[in-house]
Amino acid sequence: MLEREIIQNRGVENVVQDGEITGFRFLVRMPNYRGAFGRLIEGIEVRVDGVHWDRTVPLWSLYGTQYTVDELRASHLDVHWDLDEPAVITVPHPGGLAPGVHELEVEIAIHAPYIPAQFQPSLFPAARKVTVIA
Secondary structure (H helix, E strand, O other): OOOOOOEOOOOOEEEEEOOEEEEEEEEEOOOOOOOEEHHHEEEEEEEEOOEEEOOOOOEEEEOOEEEOHHHHHOOOOOOEEOOOOOEEEEEEOOOOOOOEEEEEEEEEEEOOOOOOHHHOOEEEEEEEEEEEOO
């Protein structure tokens, strides 16, 4: 079951590839009142303890498949982020996050075709303290 908060409390962990920590990941829920096709996702800006990653850097995993923002935007109608499906956000960051409590801030950008262009994208900010366990 998803939590009410955009940033989910579970799923915050470092990513290990070939024995090395290459980044970290966390879960977010769809912030809008309905789902969105991948082509409408414009990215997620991430900030942890003052370190910032532009919205095009993090990778998105939906239903077990990982995408860059460019791949999502090119997916047309093949990818859909549903209300009840958390997205796994992976941030490349050699060494990952140290064990302990961190201040995680995000801003999800989603294009809403029914909103005038001058008000695009719709931005959904969220902040939460999260814990990384070694």
